[in-house]
């Protein structure tokens with residue numbers, strides 16, 4: 322049965338990224354010029370990893386005055402917000418090299434947090450080693466699995482075996498504390514300077530255009546519609562769950578948006594059964610707060626807010642033919658890609 326669409330839980334809008342943060346972040350893409358820049362001192366943003374992780378840098382770029390809260394896992398970062406140990410959690414959700422990080426989307430779907438902000442970072446990877454260690458002395462490389470995957474060509478060229486650890490900065494910390502002289506880490510130049518390591522090679526990612534998009538999540542504030550400044554382009558993220566053939570639903574979803582001239586910025590089918598995996602679990606935040614399972618879902622991001630009747634009509638139409646629709650958040654679309662210098 323189709324779920325009826327109601328206005329979603331939407332969090333208070335989060336601070337919009339500054340073009341140049343205290344960390345000397347250079348904005349590479351041009352700003353649309355309409356965003357206001359401000360920070361929220363004292364805001365605590367939970368991230369997965371150790372100080373110096375890319376996620377931490379993304380949080381600091383999005384909100385320069387925030388305090389970052391390191392967590393062991395992305396799930397812990399979410400729990401920190403649920404238990405009021407942090408105000409926000411930041412999750413990487415897609416990268417140009419690997420596509421959508423489905424594991425983090427699963428977390429997003431299984432918890433009652435809303436997306437309040439997005440930020441995209443150029444991710445430049447460096448090969449780091451203990452001071453004085455030369456490339457020829459290296460036997461292995463440790464890093465976050467995503468970083469190892471993004472630097473596959475460099476690893477083969479070096480003839481080095483990659484071993485996954487929790488996060489990029491955690492790998493650097495391990496080198497430092499274990500005084501590992503035969504091991505390198507893949508991490509950011511910022512992590513190298515925080516932990517006092519040498520950078521043996523810069524920009525070792527397989528592709529130059531290596532961008533990771535992060536979402537900043539907060540507890541939803543019930544019955545609040547987004548209060549986004551008029552000058553800001555709003556973006557909404559939804560998940561659409563269905564049981565029938567995903568192609569039919571896909572076409573219907575496209576038609577609901579195209580007939581109203583609503584621009585999509587993301588459209589992805591997640592059908593885990595194709596890889597022999599279990600169903601997608603989604604927390605029904607509007608119903609009994611239970612986890613519901615669906616064989617496949619669509620992730621859709623589009624420009625606009627549900628406060629706009631045209632957008633609301635589109636979502637109502639989708640709700641009428643699908644099994645379940647959840648609004649994941651409505652936030653300021655950020656056209657920039659930020660760079661780490």
Ligand SMILES: O=C(O)C(=O)C[C@]1(C(=O)O)C=C[C@@H](O)C=C1
Pocket residue numbers: 369370373374375376377413416444465467468487488489490533
């Ligand atoms: O390990 C880190 O530094 C992270 O912030 C995590 C993470 C990820 O999970 O994708 C973030 C961005 C980079 O693509 C590599 C790793």
